[in-house]
Amino acid sequence: KQEVTQIPAALSVPxxxxxxxxxxxxxxAIYNLQWFRQDPGKGLTSLLLIQSSQRxxxxxRLNASLDKSSGRSTLYIAASQPGDSATYxxxxxxxxxxxxxxxxxxxxxxx
Amino acid sequence: NAGVTQTPxxxxxxxxxxxxxxxxxDMNHEYMYWYRQDPGMGLRLIHYSVGAGITDQGEVPNxxxxxxxxxxxxxxxxxxxAPSQTSVYFCASRHPEAWxxxxxxxxxxxxxx
Numbered sequence: 001k002q003e004v005t006q007i008p009a010a011l012s013v014p015x016x017x018x019x020x021x022x023x024x025x026x027x028x029a030i031y032n033l034q035w036f037r038q039d040p041g042k043g044l045t046s047l048l049l050i051q052s053s054q055r056x057x058x059x060x061r062l063n064a065s066l067d068k069s070s071g072r073s074t075l076y077i078a079a080s081q082p083g084d085s086a087t088y089x090x091x092x093x094x095x096x097x098x099x100x101x102x103x104x105x106x107x108x109x110x111x
Numbered sequence: 112n113a114g115v116t117q118t119p120x121x122x123x124x125x126x127x128x129x130x131x132x133x134x135x136x137d138m139n140h141e142y143m144y145w146y147r148q149d150p151g152m153g154l155r156l157i158h159y160s161v162g163a164g165i166t167d168q169g170e171v172p173n174x175x176x177x178x179x180x181x182x183x184x185x186x187x188x189x190x191x192x193a194p195s196q197t198s199v200y201f202c203a204s205r206h207p208e209a210w211x212x213x214x215x216x217x218x219x220x221x222x223x224x
Contacts, residue, residue, distance in 0.1 A: 006153075041217075041218075042217060043115075043201060043215035043218055044203075046212070089154070091154075099144075101146075101153035101154040102153050103151055104153055
C-alpha cells in the first residue's frame with residue numbers, strides 16, 4: 001500500500017531564504033507525482049506535476065525533483081516571499097490512477 | 112467557468128442526522144472525486160466516479176454514499192452522521208487524460224456534535 005510522508009510538518013523561514021520541502025513515498029511504482037498549494041480555508045491549487053519518466057519540473061521560482069529509486073521528491077522554493085506562506089502537499093498517483101496525499105508542510109515566510 | 116463548486120461551505124449536524132454535500136463542475140470533466148481532510152492526515156479519498164452512472168470506493172468509504180446521474184453533479188451523502196465524520200470535505204474533477212489539471216472545490220467544513 002502506497003504511503004506518502006512529508007517532513008517537516010511545519011517550517012518557518014525569513015524572507016529571501018531558499019528552502020526545500022521533502023516528500024517520500026513507499027512504493028516506487030508511482031505513475032506521477034504532483035505538488036499542490038493550499039491556502040487557509042481554501043481548496044488546492046496544482047503547482048507542478050512530474051511524470052514518472054521525468055526527473056524534475058520547473059515553474060518560476062519553484063523546482064520539483066523526483067527520484068523513484070529512493071522514493072523521494074523535493075520541492076525547492078527560491079528567494080522565498082511572504083506570499084509563499086501556505087501548506088504544501090505532495091501526492092503520488094498510483095497505477096490505479098488515484099492520488100495518495102502526504103500530510104502537508106505548513107510554510108510560514110516572515111517579512 | 113465557475114470551475115468546481117461545493118455547497119454548503121459550513122455545516123453543523125447532530126449525531127445520527129443525514130445530509131448531502133453538493134458538488135458540481137462545469138468543465139465537462141468525466142472524473143470526479145470526494146476527499147476528506149483531517150489535521151495531520153492529508154487528504155483521503157472517499158469515493159470517486161469515472162463517468163455518469165459509474166462510482167467506486169476510495170480509501171475511506173464507510174458511512175458515505177455517492178451517485179452520479181449527470182456529468183456535472185457528484186453529491187456525497189452522509190447516511191447517519193457520526194463525530195468521526197467531522198472534517199473538511201473537498202470535491203475535485205479532471206479530464207481523464209489531464210493528469211496535471213485536477214481542479215478542487217473550496218471545501219465544506221462539517222462538524223458533527
